[in-house]
Amino acid sequence: MVKAQVLAGGRGKGKFTSDGNSGVRIVSSPTQAFESASNMLGHNLITNQTPPEGLVVNKLYIYKAIDIADEFYVAITFDRDRYMPVLLISDDGGVNIESNASRLQRFWFPLPHGIGPEITAYIQAQFGFSDPEMAPINHILHQMVKLFQAKDATLLELNPLVRTPDDEFFCLDAKFNFDNSAKFRQQKLFAMEERLPEEEDEYEASQLGLSYVRLDGNIGNIVNGAGLAMATNDLVTLFGGKCANFLDVGGGATKETLSKAFEILNKDTRIKGVLINIYGGIVRCDMIAESIIAAAASMGGFKVPVVIEESGLENLNVEPDFELAAERIVNLTGDSS
Structure with a gap:
């Protein structure tokens, strides 16, 4: 038996993009094993539990076949x-x-x-x-x-x-x-955890106490507080936009965690704009401002529109009103319907 190893089920009924065959195969000779492995390794397997394009297979599990009653x-x-x-x-x-x-x-x-x-x-x-x-x-x-x-x-x-x-x-x-x-x-158990490439950012964020969830849009968010994150996502959606993430830096945000948040969004090629929405009651806004300036400096400036309250940085838009800020980022990213 040759089995594709991916982080999804339904392999037996799945199909490879290479030859259209299953993710679980019975072979009877070394030659057949080599042919199957060649059509599995490095190719995408599509099942009812994978994304539409499937998942690339980099590992195979090979075991002797057993007669089944x-x-x-x-x-x-x-x-x-x-x-x-x-x-x-x-x-x-x-x-x-x-x-x-x-x-x-x-x-x-x-x-x-x-x-x-x-x-x-x-x-x-x-x-x-x-x-x-x-x-x-x-x-x-x-x-x-x-x-x-x-x-x-x-x-x-x-x-x-x-x-x-x-x-x-x-x-x-x-x-x-x-x-x-x-x-x-x-800890030993979770240390063995394998992650999909798109889950690496979520894992790295969690190590610093950030709550990051990847979504399907192109507007990045940096907020503090889960409720504010959901409200921000809802308001962006109301104005016709679509958020690329749920990123909550929490009440214990530091310059390090803020820098990581910007790094995650900067690597995401889908993002056309960023909305920073910070509630000052649970975190120091001067620290947030300093972190934004430091992040801009380290990245050579912002390459996409950023909407926040106050700064003299280029490509950074000031808007103190929550509703107007959400509307502005949608307009700046060209997502308005």
């Missing part, structure tokens, strides 16, 4: 409505699970007690597992609960978990999600 889907996630984890299991795993989600069996359980004998007895009866087969099933479920709790997981998904003709069980693929709020407890 049955495919199962097994997952543990957290049900926020019931404040407890839930076990999801189906005998129709693999690439069809998304279209057959109605066949999922759900079992809620208290995390401190794990999956009890009542649930495992029902699973055995429902899916026809023999007594010898229940030993590995019980072990798998026990280990999943242990991992779910120990690593602050929000999703552990085995798909497919397969039964071979010899009644052995193998996990052929898995997907794990972990709680971002638990990074301080799971």
Whole structure:
């Protein structure tokens, strides 16, 4: 088996831009493996979970093929409505699970007690597992609960978990999600995290305490406070513009964090203008002003229109009124409808 490694699911039903074939392939010889790898590495794979242009594949996972008698889907996630984890299991795993989600069996359980004998007895009866087969099933479920709790997981998904003709069980693929709020407890785990190229700025910003979210527009924002960020985005949209980001420098902004904010926006080739909207009640505006001047100097001046309250810098537009500032940046970027 040759599997494309990308940060998206649906690889089995996906298609490569190179040859139109799947992101998961069975090969029977070194020659076929080489041909498949050549058409996968460096090419884009398009699935129902990737952007329209797909994601470039730089890694492959190669493993021996296994004869499959049955495919199962097994997952543990957290049900926020019931404040407890839930076990999801189906005998129709693999690439069809998304279209057959109605066949999922759900079992809620208290995390401190794990999956009890009542649930495992029902699973055995429902899916026809023999007594010898229940030993590995019980072990798998026990280990999943242990991992779910120990690593602050929000999703552990085995798909497919397969039964071979010899009644052995193998996990052929898995997907794990972990709680971002638990990074301080799971530092080694999150240190292994891989990110898409467009997520690097978000990661670098978070390291400095900035809240950065990439959006689809071309007007960059630098604000302080999540509420003000949302209001700024809404007002720009009201005047016919579209924001390129949600960038909240927070109440603890420093010259270093402001410089990083400008650096992120300066690297974004989509941005045609920047709106700086700072509420003086939670951060010193003189420090913000000094940071803006320093950023302009380090970048050789602003290459796009910047709207803010007061300065003598070239290409920097003064507008103390929030509504007029949003309208002006939209007009300056030519985005007004």
